[in-house]
Amino acid sequence: MKRIALFHLETLMWIDRLGTFAAAAQRLNTTQPAISARVREIEEQLGLSLFQREGRRMVLTTRGRRLIQQCEPLCHDLEKALLEASDFAGAAGAVRIGSGEIAAASCLPAWVQAIERERPGVTMEIELDLTARLMQQLLGGTRDIVFLAGPIASPAIRTAPIGSVALVWAASPEVARAGPETPDLPIWSLPDHSPLHRVTLATLEAAGRSRPTLHTCNNVRMLIEIVAQGRGAAVLPETMIRSQLARGELAEFLPRPEHVVHFEAAIRAQERDPIILDLFARAASLRIEPGTEGQCPESART
Structure with a gap:
């Protein structure tokens, strides 16, 4: 009968964390059959089942969960002690x-x-x-x-x-000179679960433009490119457009939001x-x- 090694316990902890043998295999840079073999070895050694299948996930049994709860701190404390002894020289x-x-x-x-x-x-x-x-x-x-x-x-x-990062209403110089009252001016933002989206809506409402239609893009650098090409205005991070503001490729369009x-x-x-x-x-x-x-x-x- 094989002994239980640290890598067996590490395998159990990653299966518990990630939910599948395949994910644990990827995280530990090995194969799914190797993960299954490790689990069989430790189950044979202990004489009990550690996992049960629920849909596509492998879930720890009650006894398996207790084993992980007791062993996980010990494993990490041992690894930490070894790393600190070598000043993290062996960290990998x-x-x-x-x-x-x-x-x-x-x-x-x-x-x-x-x-x-x-x-x-x-x-x-x-x-x-x-x-x-x-x-x-x-x-x-x-x-x-x-x-x-x-x-x-x-x-x-x-x-x-x-x-924290300050925010700036920015547009191309031509759009900025035309002003915020330009009819049908496109307003761009990150999607609605982004802080920039909330700041955009809040500052537009404060400026009297309630319920505006926003175009969205999930990439800030693409937003900057769209605005720089004169295709609208957007609230952008000041740190990411500072050089373009300094070169005159972008201009401030509305007063800066108070939000950061x-x-x-x-x-x-x-x-x-x-x-x-x-x-x-x-x-x-x-x-x-x-x-x-x-x-x-x-x-x-x-």
Whole structure:
């Protein structure tokens, strides 16, 4: 009879987190048959069933859940002790990162550069998405760390503020000179679950243009291109258009909104993986600098 090894317990924890053997296999860089074999080995060793199928998901039995609850802190504490003993020199693994486009353009590059330099064994898998989907991915276990528009209030999520970005009503110089009373002027925004969408509606109402029809696009850089080509106006992040405003390629169209967009780094509240916690601690030191696009203070880069 084979002994239970740490990789058996790690396998159980990832199946529990991701819900399927296939997802756990992908996360652990192995095959689904290998995952099934590990589960059979530990079930044979213990003499009990750890999982039961519910639809497409594999769900822990009561005894399996208790095993994970008792073993997971021990596994992570052991891994943390080994990593700290080597000053994280042996830190390795894939960390799945999600970010909103504005946060990615404002501060993420410096953070990624620091991780590449100081944690060379850690592989980062980065995807850009909107805040609502980033939240779902984090809670669903398909993202480990996310950078999103806040504030976020959820007992299942632990957050750290990383700064805020001012917003600007912008248009091409020609559209700006014609003014906001231009008939049938197209107004563009991110989709309705974005903070920019809410700010757009609020400032238009304050300007007396209630219930406007908005065109939407889920990509901020595409919005900037649309506006720069004279095809409408939009509320845009100041950090992402500062250089175009300075060159005269864009112009301010309406008074700047009083609202700013706050950004946060977030992980699951119950996260215990020491590598993810280490990267989150580094993310918590980030500060979006309103004065320089794409830069962070020196403390975030060292």
